[in-house]
Amino acid sequence: MRLPLPPQSRVVKKVLPRSLLGRSLLIMSIPLVLVLAVALQIFYGSHLNLVSRRLTFAVAGEIGGVADGFVHFRDPADRAWIMRQAQSNLELPMRFLPGERLPAVQDTSAADDELAGALRMRLGGPFSIDSDADEQNVLIRVQLPDGVLDVLAPRKRLYTSSPFLFLVWVGGMALVLFGIAAMFMRIQVRAIRRLAAAAEAFGMGRDHGPIKPEGAAEVRQAATAYNRMQERIRRFLQQRTEMLAGVSHDLRTPLTRLRLALAMLPATEATRQDVAEMSADVEEMEQLIGSYLAFARGEGTEQARPTDLAAVLEDVAARARRAGAEVTLAAPTGLVLPLRAEALRRALTNLVDNARRHARRVALAAARLGERGVQVTIDDDGPGIPAAEREDMFKPFAHGPAGGTGLGLTIARDIVRAHGGEIVLEDSPLGGLRARVRLPV
Ligand SMILES: Nc1ncnc2c1ncn2[C@@H]1O[C@H](COP(=O)(O)OP(=O)(O)OP(=O)(O)O)[C@@H](O)[C@H]1O
Ligand SMILES: [Mg+2]
Incomplete structure (x- = not known):
């Protein structure tokens, strides 16, 4: 007796693909997707965050250093030297606007929270961040005691390059690998399908001969076993048929002799009845043998x-x-x-x-x-x-x-x-x- 399946396993059965190919592809792709998801999560969740935080901290530190220099050296020649250094060594072009003041309300967009936080830690005074200054740069304005320092910080120094390409690469590679795996799997499954079709055909009396073992070792083993079984069945059928035909054939001659002998028997009043019955029996036996022979003849070939x-x-x-x-x-x-x-x-x-x-x-x-x-x-x-x-x-x-x-x-x-x-x-x-x-x- 078969026990009814618990409801959840019935659901699983419905959702699971039925074919071997579908199932093996599922078995292959689930770990692949999981590993990718975990790797991406680790990469974006922590690694990428860390990298961009370090980048903004470095830039904020450099701007803080320049601002400290400006507070320390008031001579325009010194300040010009500092700006040249910043331009050539730190890739931070800047200019100083003496006497200017930043508007009181500073608007730092959410995207620059990280940068704003880093700057706040480095700079004593007010500052502003303009992310929309231009395509490549972020404009950072720092309020100094005697003016405003405008710094054009290149975006590439603040943020790591776009992760999109990386995603495309990872996704693309996964797809290519999946495709290759699916192709190999198909070949394996085809061997099993061929075996099933051959067994089915043989069962219907359509003998296509032995099949070529191919595919994985186990599938080859099954194919070889199938071929041997097919051979044994064929031999068994042949033996049975040959024996049936042989016995029937050999019985024919003595039966014919018997029938002739009965016909020749001088019929007396006493034996007529018996002879007639014997003749009928012999005739029936001949019929029987005739049908055996007819059966055996077709069966064999x-x-x-x-x-x-x-x-x-x-x-x-x-x-x-x-x-x-x-x-x-x-x-x-x-x-x-x-x-x-x-x-x-x-x-x-x-x-x-x-x-x-x-x-x-x-x-x-x-x-x-x-x-x-x-x-x-x-x-x-x-x-x-x-x-x-x-x-x-x-x-x-x-x-x-x-x-x-x-x-x-x-x-x-x-x-x-x-x-x-x-x-x-x-x-x-x-x-x-x-x-x-x-x-x-
Ligand atoms: N169409 C039918 N109507 C009534 N009875 C039938 C019918 N077909 C078969 N039978 C019965 O089934 C029995 C078995 O049939 P089966 O064909 O196997 O043997 P048979 O006709 O007696 O002998 P054979 O076909 O070898 O000459 C018959 O003897 C008969 O009693
Ligand atoms: Mg009949």
Whole structure:
């Protein structure tokens, strides 16, 4: 008994991709995405913050140094020297506006909080920051006792370069790696798919021979095991068929001799009855052997080929009509599927013969069963078989009161199953028995 799944695992089942490819790609990409997310978080969250804080602190320190110099040296020549030094060594162009005063209210935009904080720590007096001064620079104005010092601080000295490109690189690399991995995974999965398809085809009696082992070691191992199994089954079937054919064939000669001997026997009043019964028995044995041989002959060698089912049915119906039955046939043309035509003809003939033997009217019909296969029905208006006994009639030598050899249904089912299909017996709308044959496409 299977336990019902807890609700969360049912949800997981619905969300998870069903194919092996989907699942393995998911297994691969989850750690990749997680690692990237953690790495980016660490990088942006702390490292990048730290770097830009250090940069602003350095610039603020340099501006503070210059401002201290200006307070200390009042001589314009000294101040000019300081500004030249700042320009050439610190890459901070500046000018001094004597006597100027900064407006009282200073507006520092949020983006410059870091810079403002650093400057506040370095400078005693008021200052202002203008981030929109120009594309490359930030204008920092510092209030000194006798004027205003304007500093053009290059943005590249304040902020690290745009992280966008970095993101594109990381994302792009991840995508490329994912693509390569997906390609390799596809090859692996293809090997498994091929194995599944081969096993399925073999089960339907479409023998395409051994498959080429490829892909990962385990998949190759499975393919090799499959090939060996296929070989064993083939050998087993062949042995069974050969033995059946051999025994049947060897029994034929003595049986013929027996039949002839019985025919030659001088019939007296006392033995006539016995001889007649013996002759009937021998005849039945010959029939039995005939059907064994017919079965064995087709089983051994015939390969499945695309066959028009309607043509096979036409043939079966024509043969039954020649034997004097009233047979109708309703089958669309174009029902082409891989079949062992000889074997299937035998199976259908067995079913039609049964119907013919027990009924007056026989109706043959075929129809497509959606994408999955086709269905053939053989209906008759005879007495039918009680539902409880139907399944037993498929056993070898099972027959009802009218009884033939009891092999017809056994052989028919064997053949249909070798095609990957199934036969069942049901009630017929005609009042008798319906044999329904399903064949996969
Ligand atoms: N259409 C049918 N209507 C009524 N009974 C049937 C029908 N088909 C089969 N049966 C019953 O099922 C039994 C088994 O059928 P099966 O074809 O296997 O053997 P058989 O017809 O007796 O012998 P064989 O086909 O080997 O000559 C039959 O003996 C018969 O009693
Ligand atoms: Mg029969």
